[in-house]
Amino acid sequence: MRGSRCRVESLRCKECAQEYPLEARFVCDNCFGPLEVAYDFSGLDAAETRRKIQAGPQTIWRYADFLPFERPPQTALAAGVTPLIKADRLAERLGLREVWVKNDAANPTHSFKDRVVTVAVAKARELGYDVVACASTGNLANSVAAHAAAAGLESYVFIPSDLEEQKILATGVYGTHLVAVRGSYDDVNRLCTELSFERDWAFVNVNVRPYYAEGSKTLGYEIAEQLGWELPDRVVVPIASGSLFTKVAQGFEEWLDIGLIKGDLPVMNGAQAAGCSPVARAFADDMSVCRPVRPDTIAKSLAIGDPADGPYALELARRSGGGIEAVCDDEIRDGIRLLAETTGIFTETAGGVTTAVLSRLAERGDIDPAERVVATITGEGLKTLDAVRGSFETYEIEPRADAFAEAVEGDRVVA
Numbered sequence: 001m002r003g004s005r006c007r008v009e010s011l012r013c014k015e016c017a018q019e020y021p022l023e024a025r026f027v028c029d030n031c032f033g034p035l036e037v038a039y040d041f042s043g044l045d046a047a048e049t050r051r052k053i054q055a056g057p058q059t060i061w062r063y064a065d066f067l068p069f070e071r072p073p074q075t076a077l078a079a080g081v082t083p084l085i086k087a088d089r090l091a092e093r094l095g096l097r098e099v100w101v102k103n104d105a106a107n108p109t110h111s112f113k114d115r116v117v118t119v120a121v122a123k124a125r126e127l128g129y130d131v132v133a134c135a136s137t138g139n140l141a142n143s144v145a146a147h148a149a150a151a152g153l154e155s156y157v158f159i160p161s162d163l164e165e166q167k168i169l170a171t172g173v174y175g176t177h178l179v180a181v182r183g184s185y186d187d188v189n190r191l192c193t194e195l196s197f198e199r200d201w202a203f204v205n206v207n208v209r210p211y212y213a214e215g216s217k218t219l220g221y222e223i224a225e226q227l228g229w230e231l232p233d234r235v236v237v238p239i240a241s242g243s244l245f246t247k248v249a250q251g252f253e254e255w256l257d258i259g260l261i262k263g264d265l266p267v268m269n270g271a272q273a274a275g276c277s278p279v280a281r282a283f284a285d286d287m288s289v290c291r292p293v294r295p296d297t298i299a300k301s302l303a304i305g306d307p308a309d310g311p312y313a314l315e316l317a318r319r320s321g322g323g324i325e326a327v328c329d330d331e332i333r334d335g336i337r338l339l340a341e342t343t344g345i346f347t348e349t350a351g352g353v354t355t356a357v358l359s360r361l362a363e364r365g366d367i368d369p370a371e372r373v374v375a376t377i378t379g380e381g382l383k384t385l386d387a388v389r390g391s392f393e394t395y396e397i398e399p400r401a402d403a404f405a406e407a408v409e410g411d412r413v414v415a
Ligand SMILES: *Cc1c(COP(=O)(O)O)cnc(C)c1O
Pocket: 111, 112, 113, 139, 140, 238, 239, 240, 241, 242, 243, 244, 245, 301, 302, 348, 350, 351, 378, 379
């Protein structure tokens, strides 16, 4: 029967296409490939789907037909429908015609991670879990702790012990079990993978990762919807594990396939920090897999040395005519300042990476001035304050008008 909605069919191995039931599993028993959610969108009518989306809630659940649930779940904390801002002053500085900033810092815990966590936590509840957990580079910690608190679930959050203080404080406040691990994110992730086999918990980015990853598609849907059901020519997305980068494009492709939007897949540019750039390096070296690295960068939210979706990110960058760039810490700081000074948006280091890559592509002449470009700003500047410390001057004066004039305006006051 052709209904007016899609069917969530199964979990499917991205490598060998083996199918599995929709449970908490993430790796293929045959080939150890990663699993993803498989759908049948053939029952969706484009015009009707569009009307349904437009009549939907101002959250990611307006895209419920493209998410892994039979019916939209009730979630206590929302996510999504963040501003897409036309950044004319930024475009002008870069010599481009049309630049848009997708400001995902406007989510409840101030990063795009609320999109993936709201989906993962809803799925964890549906599967009957009472405890949620995660291995985090920072923003996931904030988000899991908050969404678990709102849903009344117990949570365990594992972070590298050298995380930014702001991210630690903005996680602990929600009343989670916060565990700082002496090691890199990759050590934390290995620990959580081990624990996921021993504890009956939903680790949002380990055993329920296939569902978690689906949340990132909504960033792509929103960009297309907010551009008036059109695609941009190019999108710049930061890469940690590579999941967001690949899922944004998957979102575009699903909508192209069902005829909800027209045109071609945008050129996809991935952005990494030079201090942790396994995917950018593999791209430059023409490799199809990444060699793991030990991270050393101020962009801690992107500091994954062994990125799970690296091969898929490489494939997407090549297939879309894009690329993957790496920028150094000083370029990241400049990127944060450039975005702040031209748009009024203060982003964290990951957004500095994205802006710096955009600026490099523009300078190098890779972007046709006629293009419509979207930069995805994934996190909030107040969480990585050290990145801007000392980058500007403060005047300290006595509370007198002449002191102000002298110090700030450089004016000698004539008595
Ligand atoms: C997690 C994160 C990303 C990218 O994550 P992926 O693992 O590549 O999906 C980008 N920006 C910020 C701010 C993040 O916290």
